[in-house]
Amino acid sequence: MIPDVTDPVIHDVPNDKGLTDQLLRPLWKFTGRWWILIGITGAGTVWMVICIAYLFRTGVGVWGNNIPVAWAFAITSFVWWIGIGHAGTFISAIMLLLEQKWRTSINRFAEAMTLFAVVCAAMFPVLHLGRPWFAYWLAPYPATMSVWPNFKSALAWDMAAVATYGIISLTFWYLGLLPDLAAARDSSTGVKRKVYGVFALGWRGAGRHWRHYKIGYILLAGLATPLVISVHSIVSLDFSIAQLPGWHSTIFPPYFVAGAIFSGFAMVITLLVPCRALFELENVVTLRHLDNLAKMVLVTGWVVIYAYVLEQFLAWYGADVFEFQLYFRDRLFGPYGFWFVLMLVCNVLVPQLYWIHGVRRNPWALFFTSVLVNVGMWLERFIIIVASLSRSHLPSSWADYSPTWVDLSILFGSVCFFLFMFLLFLRLVPFIPITELKELRAEIRPKTA
């Protein structure tokens, strides 16, 4: 049997024309299944918008949040979504710099996932503001009230981090897309040709264009790389600058970054397996891609496990009675004990299946396990936020939290909204980087005279 690492990253590609035609096909041909999916996710999105309108009309009281659990579903979902985005940037930027050729096929896919995850993430803190129509107060504009944002506040940091992350992800994604939009323009006629032509900005692949393009793209990858680390580090500071037991910890930044990449890789698998089947892409998204992604989930999963162990250890070794009680009594035996155990099952036990070669190479086994990892990572943030807030230093202020139907609807709706945007992306732009694959094909093709 051929060892995994030497499996071809693309196969059965006759020539560049065939490859271009295959990868552009989803843009021209509409399938019935796609319409069904867009209908379902579109309906979920509409429901989310209705719930948000109700929230704006009535106020955050429609959520289950209250003192002491002032942050609940909104911030959990914010951290979860932004974390999912990180694997996209990891694949598109860090793996580009590390010259991991296998990433090429899944690069744009993962980047688009980042983009839409950031959109979903950015929504939640704004919904949580109470008066979301004043969200622009976070920007340092010359206001007539002559007050400025407080830049020592985590809210201002989050705004800078998420806005930068969203804009840079879009920039990187668009620059990578440009030559493929030109290919879509040149392979179409009529209105589509005009629309793709406008978005291709007149790209014609001139030698003088590529010269700037190549270096610009690498620089953007280099700039996006520290964002993988910095954005979730800043998000983790929202917690660790507080004094609450369960939050006040210096391991939060690396712990959050590892968790983010862990959940993001799982989400890439969750999205990739159905798409690969739906659009018949087994020749460019091979079992080797899925195998490698599963290995990344396993590696980052172990970093997360290390953080879990260390958290418990420090709670014991730190000899702080509140920390000790939170970690050794409330987490396991408190009101959220069931969810804590479920989180451990999803994040600690499930990824261990990826040690098995047959699981890593079975797309649908990967699909179901990766969904469980995502559930586990959502629960992890829920435990960090809600279980900690409900048991602060002062026992008289302890109170439990339970979500309302609006909480659940907006979380569910955000998943639909994410999938809705993703489905549109699959049909409107080439979601496998055609140009990069052709370049890769030329590199790995045996040289003929």
Place this chain on the structure above:
Amino acid sequence: MSRAERHLLLEFPTSESMLEAIANLRAAGFNQLETYTPWPVSGIDEALNLPKSPVPRIVLFAGLAGAIIAYLIQWWTNAIDFPLIVGNRPAHAAPAFILITFETTVLFAGLASLLAVLALSGLPKLWHPVFEAEGFESASVDAFWIEVKLQGEPLNEKRIREIVAPSGVTKIVEMMRNEE
């Protein structure tokens, strides 16, 4: 005042044959060349003798500008114009300001790399004479094109055809282009 010039567009099936044709054309004294390729062919910069791209320098300055602007805004608004003293922390709190400074550095540098690539490439420019050439659509799919400016005597066209023929040129199209 612009003046239309005749150019020839030559299509090749592979990047190797295109590079070979470029070398032969340059050796024969045709230096006003441009290529159109579906992906960045390595060795093209050397073949066309293109200077180094100024994009990295632009990105560096944009990044530095982002860092300086972000830090100055935070310092001036929070420490000078309206000092916010919360929890007896210093009004000028460098560690707290570093986070936004870093993010803004990346933001400015990243936007600058996109804008610099576009501006230096003269894009957006939705129409270009090469798009009128017959069969030029293949330049973004699977073919490699060279554009040669016809200089001097009318005989040159014949010479170019002779030079590129052994490299396996698959199509030759004439194009009128205004001098910029």
